Amino acid sequence: MNKLNIVATCTFGLERALKREIIDLGYDIDKVEDGKIYFKGNYNDMMKANLHLRCADRVLIFLTSFDAFSFDELFDKTKDYPWENIFDKNAGFNPTKITTVKSKLYSKRDIQKIIKKAIVERLKNKYHTKKLNEEGAYYQIIVNIKKDKVSLFLNTSGEGLHKRGYRENALKAPLKETLASGIIELSGYRGDRPFSDIMCGSGTIIIEAAMKAKNIAPGLNRHFAFENWKEFNKKEFDLIKTQAKENIIPAPIRLLGNDIDYKAIKVANENAKKAGVDDAVAFQKMDMREFRSKKKNGTMIVNPPYAERIGEEKEVIKLYKDFGKVYENLEDWKLFVLCAHPLFQKHFGKKADKNRKLFNGNMLCYLYQYYPNKGNK
Structure with missing residues (x-):
């Protein structure tokens, strides 16, 4: 994961604010879509984005996109992706959030099952095993299907980034x-x-x-999904957090x-x-x-x-x-x-x-x- 296509998501209407935040962090914007800002970076940049972005809902890693007009196409094209470059044979994974808009594939339950099955079959073949125990690092896969185009992402944040860790007490209908x-x-x-x-x-x-x-970096008092991944370097992340704490005024x-x-x-x-x-x-x-x-x-x-x-x-x-x-x-x-x-x-x-x-x-x-x-x- 040295070169990543990083995607910061946000509430519709906040794209301008999020774009400004990402630029202020020192990154060039690749693309802007409704609720998504794309930019490139490495693993450390992904960790910094999670720690520092104030109005992003989540930070994702874009994996691949393809057209799929049937469940057979969805299975085959998902299976074609080199999942072994991300997941070892003990990794746990699941499509956890699925959106589908104006597409022939609309059953979220079926989409989840087929993507999961395709990845399992690929990994079983690559690791020459009949069964995956899925007891290792856990990864959440985000699935967006719009006008029959499937896009797959990894969720690096875990819970939404609005979970800062300070608001254990809230009144009715609080603002995120x-x-x-x-x-x-x-x-x-x-x-x-x-x-x-x-x-x-x-x-x-x-x-x-x-x-x-x-x-104050908004993510200083919370946990992120990437901290459980095999690629996670605790020393690097501790250094990033130490620098953030030193910058508090x-x-x-x-x-x-x-x-x-x-x-x-x-x-x-x-x-x-x-x-x-x-x-x-x-x-x-x-x-x-x-x-x-x-x-x-x-x-x-x-x-x-x-x-x-x-x-x-x-x-x-x-x-x-x-x-x-x-x-x-x-x-x-x-x-x-x-x-x-x-x-x-x-x-x-x-x-x-x-x-x-x-x-x-x-x-x-x-x-x-x-x-x-x-x-x-």
């Missing part, structure tokens, strides 16, 4: 850490200006912004989070401590309607309640209207609002300067972007 970081990246925030979330919930947005401000400014719920503030403080940013954040129980700031050139990112989450449309509408009044007093602040309510702009009282489609889980949302001196004076 990777989505929060993607929005922060799109906002242009670099950690040197005032930052606030006045409906912070369990504190995800504030904590992710503080980790960026302190240059004090936050130049304290980031502010407010919420009306005392329980949310308690959870946010606990999460911030686990993330190593409790020295860079301040959480306070406060109704967002009371928020005021004399600071200039700040950034505010908010994921307000949607009607589906509160259950009362009138309450949501009043919240958005009052939120609009709060923003009127923040003339020099940029504002980014992730919201699924179709009439947010109407009730907020201002049309966004820009908006972008994003998905919070399976829910379609819009990121409404407001800039200073454009209608909020």
